[in-house]
Amino acid sequence: MVILAIGGYDPTGGAGISADMKTAHTLNVYCPTITTSIIPQNNKMVYEKFDLSENNIKNQFKAVFEEFDIEYVKTGVLTTTAINVLLKYIDKYELKVICDPVLASTTKFPFANKELLAEYIKLFNKSFLITPNRQEYNEIINFTKNNKLKIKDDLNILITGINDILLKNSKIIKTFKGFRINREVHGTGCVYSTAITAFLSKGRNLEEAIKEAKKFTLSSIIYSKKSKLGYNSNPTYISKETVIKNLNYALYLLKHMNFNLIPEVGSNIAESLPIPKDFRDVAGLTGRIIKNKLGGFYIVGDVEFGASEHIAKIILSASKFNPEIRSCMNIKYDEELIKILQDKFTVSSFDRKDEPPDVSTMEWGTTLACEKFGGVPDLIYDKGGEGKEPMIRVLGRDAVEVIKKVEVIQKIYNSLR
Ligand SMILES: Nc1ncnc2c1ncn2[C@@H]1O[C@H](COP(=O)(O)OP(=O)(O)O)[C@@H](O)[C@H]1O
Numbered sequence: 001m002v003i004l005a006i007g008g009y010d011p012t013g014g015a016g017i018s019a020d021m022k023t024a025h026t027l028n029v030y031c032p033t034i035t036t037s038i039i040p041q042n043n044k045m046v047y048e049k050f051d052l053s054e055n056n057i058k059n060q061f062k063a064v065f066e067e068f069d070i071e072y073v074k075t076g077v078l079t080t081t082a083i084n085v086l087l088k089y090i091d092k093y094e095l096k097v098i099c100d101p102v103l104a105s106t107t108k109f110p111f112a113n114k115e116l117l118a119e120y121i122k123l124f125n126k127s128f129l130i131t132p133n134r135q136e137y138n139e140i141i142n143f144t145k146n147n148k149l150k151i152k153d154d155l156n157i158l159i160t161g162i163n164d165i166l167l168k169n170s171k172i173i174k175t176f177k178g179f180r181i182n183r184e185v186h187g188t189g190c191v192y193s194t195a196i197t198a199f200l201s202k203g204r205n206l207e208e209a210i211k212e213a214k215k216f217t218l219s220s221i222i223y224s225k226k227s228k229l230g231y232n233s234n235p236t237y238i239s240k241e242t243v244i245k246n247l248n249y250a251l252y253l254l255k256h257m258n259f260n261l262i263p264e265v266g267s268n269i270a271e272s273l274p275i276p277k278d279f280r281d282v283a284g285l286t287g288r289i290i291k292n293k294l295g296g297f298y299i300v301g302d303v304e305f306g307a308s309e310h311i312a313k314i315i316l317s318a319s320k321f322n323p324e325i326r327s328c329m330n331i332k333y334d335e336e337l338i339k340i341l342q343d344k345f346t347v348s349s350f351d352r353k354d355e356p357p358d359v360s361t362m363e364w365g366t367t368l369a370c371e372k373f374g375g376v377p378d379l380i381y382d383k384g385g386e387g388k389e390p391m392i393r394v395l396g397r398d399a400v401e402v403i404k405k406v407e408v409i410q411k412i413y414n415s416l417r
């Protein structure tokens, strides 16, 4: 797949064509880019906007279209020159344009004036989809009204926010629900519109493309890169294959450990996709890790999605406190051990005696432990109850991280003996 991204250059890599290329590359789509402006900026401010000449823009278009067959084009920061050249190429190559009308930066630097906005309306009328945020949408509608300009009825308009609204012919076609992650990330709009373009180029229909791109964008926020001034988009795609691979590698590492912290009920280890909705988004062992009476242990079953409801409930509850936490393993409880572990790991707990009626113990206990801790600790334990074995649960960002924590715990346990 090849898509073309046309936009401004942000030297920090958080937004603009750098974000576009990172996004497309992560989705295995090749992405030539045409630069319209050089925009020195960071999470604090935009220093300037240097627009490239008409001749340079024309040569960039020539170079790309000589080299590639392009069907889908995503636009970010544009100039009048870039729009005028693009309009000609749309006609000549029947391009499908996804236009992200970046009228200003999040740091409030204006990227468009009235003259440019008038050019944008021409581009909208030759585009497939535009993805304004709510503020940009209001500005565009007001501008068309005040200047008696018309936007074609059959233009797809995705108004982005926390929930995104897809409009067509002035009707709401679909709302794409999101949730707020407590983080302001530079370049999310670029990632989102490029991800939509990439999924469209893979043959998804518009609603599927938006749905998948929204999950992808949320991941790019969850895994965003912290810098001295804020967070920068970090497009990250964790597929089912990645999760299965992590779990199988974690079990491989376990086999090479003298692991014996196995509870009577057995252990399981699980890992979820990012932003899991229910246990079907969580993979675990269809069987258990059980003690071998003569020493050692057996790993019973295969790694499958939907295999472990119990551990899945822990992950689903924990991920609400920290969406990066996607994995958990339950191991044997030991009074002396958990005391020592407090020096090495963050620990929280719950007491089954406090359990209210008619709740899922794992959902209730995990939520309570995370609330007490103010996030997700490395370990959550309980001392058991009526017919219920005490347990330690090890949490982490993926199954390999969890197993590495288990390895440290096992070594500490062995040193007590
Ligand atoms: N902190 C956040 N938490 C969750 N979703 C976010 C967050 N920031 C942006 N998004 C999502 O990323 C997409 C683009 O973000 P938005 O802020 O609307 O674009 P822009 O960066 O162009 O203003 C939207 O779908 C929005 O829901």
Ligand SMILES: Cc1ncc(COP(=O)(O)O)c(N)n1
Pocket: 007, 008, 009, 010, 015, 016, 017, 039, 041, 076, 077, 102, 104, 105, 106, 107, 185, 186, 187, 188, 189, 190
């Ligand atoms: C080159 C370029 N393209 C797009 C944006 C918008 O990104 P944000 O909304 O995070 O400011 C930007 N700031 N710079």
